[in-house]
Amino acid sequence: MPDFEPILLRRINAGASPALDAYRADGGYRALTKALTEMTPAQVVDVVKNSGLRGRGGAGFPCGVKWTFLPPNHPGPIYLCVNADESEPCTFNNRILMDKDPHQVLEGILLACYATKASVAYIYIRYEYGTAYRSMQKAIDEAYGANLLGKNILGKEFSLDVYLHRGAGAYICGEETGLIESLEGKRGWPRIKPPFPAVEGAFRKPTVVNNIETLACVTHVVNRGADWFKTIGIPPDPKNPRDAGSYGSKLYCISGHVNKPCCVELPLGISVRELVDKHGGGVWKNRKAKGCIPGGISMGLMTEAEFDTPLDFNGPGKVGCLGLGTAAVTIFDDTTSIVDVLYNICRFFAHESCGQCTPCREGTGWMMKMLDRIRQGHGRMEDLDILDEVAKSIGIMPGTTICGLADGAGWPVKNAIAKFRPELEGYIRGGQKTSMSLAVVH
Amino acid sequence: MPALSDEIRAKILAYIPRYPSKQAVTLPALHFVHDAMRCVSYEAIREIAEMLDLSPAQVHDTMTFYQFFREKNAPLGKTRLWVCRSLACSLRGGEDLLETFCQKLHVQPGGTTADGKITLEFAECLGACEGAPAVMVNDEHRHCVSDVDAVIREAQG
Ligand SMILES: Cc1cc2nc3c(=O)[nH]c(=O)nc-3n(C[C@H](O)[C@H](O)[C@H](O)COP(=O)(O)O)c2cc1C
Ligand code: SF4
Ligand code: FES
Numbered sequence: 001m002p003d004f005e006p007i008l009l010r011r012i013n014a015g016a017s018p019a020l021d022a023y024r025a026d027g028g029y030r031a032l033t034k035a036l037t038e039m040t041p042a043q044v045v046d047v048v049k050n051s052g053l054r055g056r057g058g059a060g061f062p063c064g065v066k067w068t069f070l071p072p073n074h075p076g077p078i079y080l081c082v083n084a085d086e087s088e089p090c091t092f093n094n095r096i097l098m099d100k101d102p103h104q105v106l107e108g109i110l111l112a113c114y115a116t117k118a119s120v121a122y123i124y125i126r127y128e129y130g131t132a133y134r135s136m137q138k139a140i141d142e143a144y145g146a147n148l149l150g151k152n153i154l155g156k157e158f159s160l161d162v163y164l165h166r167g168a169g170a171y172i173c174g175e176e177t178g179l180i181e182s183l184e185g186k187r188g189w190p191r192i193k194p195p196f197p198a199v200e201g202a203f204r205k206p207t208v209v210n211n212i213e214t215l216a217c218v219t220h221v222v223n224r225g226a227d228w229f230k231t232i233g234i235p236p237d238p239k240n241p242r243d244a245g246s247y248g249s250k251l252y253c254i255s256g257h258v259n260k261p262c263c264v265e266l267p268l269g270i271s272v273r274e275l276v277d278k279h280g281g282g283v284w285k286n287r288k289a290k291g292c293i294p295g296g297i298s299m300g301l302m303t304e305a306e307f308d309t310p311l312d313f314n315g316p317g318k319v320g321c322l323g324l325g326t327a328a329v330t331i332f333d334d335t336t337s338i339v340d341v342l343y344n345i346c347r348f349f350a351h352e353s354c355g356q357c358t359p360c361r362e363g364t365g366w367m368m369k370m371l372d373r374i375r376q377g378h379g380r381m382e383d384l385d386i387l388d389e390v391a392k393s394i395g396i397m398p399g400t401t402i403c404g405l406a407d408g409a410g411w412p413v414k415n416a417i418a419k420f421r422p423e424l425e426g427y428i429r430g431g432q433k434t435s436m437s438l439a440v441v442h
Numbered sequence: 443m444p445a446l447s448d449e450i451r452a453k454i455l456a457y458i459p460r461y462p463s464k465q466a467v468t469l470p471a472l473h474f475v476h477d478a479m480r481c482v483s484y485e486a487i488r489e490i491a492e493m494l495d496l497s498p499a500q501v502h503d504t505m506t507f508y509q510f511f512r513e514k515n516a517p518l519g520k521t522r523l524w525v526c527r528s529l530a531c532s533l534r535g536g537e538d539l540l541e542t543f544c545q546k547l548h549v550q551p552g553g554t555t556a557d558g559k560i561t562l563e564f565a566e567c568l569g570a571c572e573g574a575p576a577v578m579v580n581d582e583h584r585h586c587v588s589d590v591d592a593v594i595r596e597a598q599g
Contacts (some may be wrong), residue, residue: 077462089528089567127473127510128568130581163460166473168508171566185468185494187507203462233537255571257531262572278572297529330571344532348566354507437538 004096004232005029007249008216008263012100018135020142029148031222032110036156038365039222044115048218050226052247054385057174057211058296058325059404060313063199067116069198071207079207080118081183081197082109082215084132085167085174086126088296089348091272091328093251093263098132101216102139106162108215110148111222113160116208121162124179127169136164159178171352176209177201179355189252189356190403212412213251221224233268234312242251246312246324256330259270269315275329291420295325297345298408300415304334320418322411327435338420339427340436342412343371349409360406363394367413374424388417445485450474454493464494464580468504474510481517519554519561521597524578527564530571539575540564560597 006013016022023029033042049064053161062123070078086094097105109121140162151159165183167173173182177191180202201207221229230250237243244270252275255261259281266279272292273339276283283289287303300321302309307313313324318383350368355361367390370383391414394400395407416424426432446454454471471490475482482490482505484498491498493503505511510517518557526541542549543562556563570576573585579597587593 029444060455080503082549086569087567090530090571091567091568091573095569126569128565128578128583131583133581161460166469168469168473169565170508170510170512182469183466184463185465185496187548203466205462255574256533261530261574302533328531328571329520336533340532341529344527348528351566371468435533437541 001117001325004249004265004267007220007266008097008101008104008251009211009263011104013428016101018100018102018139020103020139020146020253023101027223027224027286028103029107029170031219032107032114032148034119035114036109036154040348041115043115045113047226048115048221051221051229052245053214053217053221053229054244054246054313055211056213056217056250056326057231058298058323058327059325061303063210063214063296064307066198066210066390067112067208069196070116070208070381071199074117074350076117076119077205078116078118079150079202080109080113080121080173081176081179081202081207081209082121082123083174083176083179083209084123084129084136085171085179086129086212087126087174088298088326088328089345089427090253090255090293090330091296091326093326093328095129095132096251096263097216098129099135102132102135104216104219105212106143106148108218109162110153111218112208112210114158117195118208118413119160121160122131122183122202123164124167124183126167126173131420133164133166140164145172153441160425163392168353169420171348171366172354172403177406179209179402180207187354189354190405198403199294204282209237212224217248222400234310237314240314243314246314250311250327253326253328254331255328256292257287257333257336258282258331264298268304269310269312271310272302272329276307276331279389280329283331283333285333289331290334290336290338292329292331293345293412294321294327294329295323296328296408297330297412298404299412301419302415305359320415322407336424337432337434337436338416339371339375339432340434341370342416343375343434344370344437347413349405353405353409357401357406357422359394359400361408363390363406364409366390373436374428377431381425381426381428384417384421384430387413444489445483446489447478450562451493454490455497458494465496465500467494468496468501469508470510471531472501472505476511476518476569479517480519481512482516483514485592490548495567517554520559521599522561522563522578523593523597524563524565524568525551526566526568526570526574526576528567531574532565534574536575539577539587543594546590558586559599560594
């Protein structure tokens with residue numbers, strides 16, 4: 001394969017300025033001009049649909065298809081909720097896009113709103129992204145000043161307002177209906193679906209929710225066309241009629257025990273091994289890897305032996321993980337205890353469960369407590385089966401919870417027990433205790 | 443005397459046209475108040491509710507869902523220092539870092555130093571994992587923190 005030229009990170013890698021003038025000088029807002037002058041909204045939906053672009057926020061739903069779920073000929077208003085909550089542990093690519101190239105994001109938002117006839121876009125941004133918030137606000141102000149936002153954009157019949165809305169430190173507000181509830185000024189409790197947001201979302205109106213990276217891709221799809229997008233990544237598996245393919249590039253985040261933690265843009269389908277060895281500078285301290293989380297902690301765990309798995313929308317599932325998720329890979333080396341990794345993950349979910357559904361609220365807390373007991377040297381062998389049972393009984397998949405947080409909480413536990421059972425058993429049998437500082441707080 | 447200054451009121455009012463419902467201004471209003479006053483008192487909740495045509499219980503319900511906001515009995519110090527304890531940071535010493543901050547500042551997570559300058563908190567992934575262990579000083583990241591004293595000096599302002 002010839003060397004891949006980054007698309008989303010092109011300007012960022014070159015150290016280009018985030019300012020509007022510089023973005024325009026680099027060809028920015030050409031896609032918007034093209035859409036507004038040469039294309040109908042339906043044509044924009046079509047090109048995105050034909051490109052096979054799938055959502056980058058974790059679920060991988062085909063973006064253009066989602067847009068077609070909006071009720072036809074709706075009198076409006078229609079809203080776009082831009083998901084900039086990015087709270088999945090080990091994920092930071094949305095932050096880089098907003099910090100360093102805000103107009104690229106904004107152009108994607110404009111195109112999505114033109115295509116879906118949305119008249120207002122709310123960017124729900126996690127509070128912790130203060131720098132990104134200010135960078136986006138500056139870009140929005142510049143865009144209003146240049147008639148790229150507001151009334152009759154570029155003299156056309158298209159008008160749009162974009163507002164930033166800051167979160168307040170709750171992971172669950174990244175779930176699309178939790179986000180909508182939070183935006184409406186309520187607790188971020190996910191809604192029971194259906195109705196899906198496309199039919200009844202923010203303020204009870206049809207709403208599209210898209211991730212920042214997805215929207216950034218839209219800009220380039222409109223610019224360069226669906227066929228071009230399909231030259232990057234992996235086509236659908238002919239043996240799997242339901243596979244929608246893994247087209248385009250992806251921002252992979254690499255962190256944990258590697259020499260060079262970073263965010264790198266590569267065609268979908270890169271393997272964990274290549275990410276670690278070629279882009280992450282190898283495992284630190286000349287050690288070997290024990291395993292990784294392949295796509296944020298919700299996607300489960302991979303062993304080192306599974307590192308050749310391609311990170312596309314299908315790969316992680318083939319080794320028992322939940323999916324591609326956010327494609328955020330965190331490596332842990334062979335001196336790390338799987339108990340410490342798992343405890344850390346379980347503590348996160350126990351802390352972030354919104355508490356609406358009993359199996360999730362109680363189950364996540366229970367798993368955390370059992371792991372804490374194990375890591376303090378008081379584990380019992382039967383704890384492993386109880387953990388497995390709890391993990392398997394919480395989530396949308398078993399049908400006991402409203403949202404996918406619980407599936408994500410269960411997956412790493414299930415994977416750990418299936419893939420690292422001998423280590424867990426040895427730990428319990430040996431009465432081993434964690435060598436990490438026992439956290440000041442649970 | 444009202445709890446909310448004219449300045450805060452003006453900011454809240456300016457946000458109302460952004461949304462089709464006044465309730466949607468709840469989070470922005472809480473942020474304005476919290477930023478300026480370091481907590482949200484019952485009086486402030488009542489006044490926000492009045493401005494947004496809500497019951498104070500609705501505002502309180504929303505506010506307490508987000509552990510981010512502080513009530514009057516435990517206001518935030520001048521600077522909020524958050525130390526990440528999630529996976530990528532923990533693997534590179536995040537939890538030890540949190541413990542060091544606790545020892546140096548003589549507070550537990552959630553606590554505020556006696557001089558009222560720094561509130562120390564643990565955080566779940568701050569989205570700065572390439573810079574693990576990461577912390578935040580108010581709403582700005584600090585990457586690869588090793589010099590604890592330097593961060594404390596900065597936070598003391
Ligand atoms: C618990 C939970 C947390 C989520 N957090 C995020 C998030 O922080 N950012 C995000 O874009 N999507 C997140 N999602 C996925 C969203 O619900 C939604 O699928 C996504 O924003 C849609 O955008 P996309 O189609 O462009 O990917 C989360 C889902 C769940 C179940
Ligand atoms: S599954 Fe968990 S996080 Fe999701 S709605 Fe239920 S309790 Fe809340
Ligand atoms: S795990 Fe600490 S910033 Fe992500």
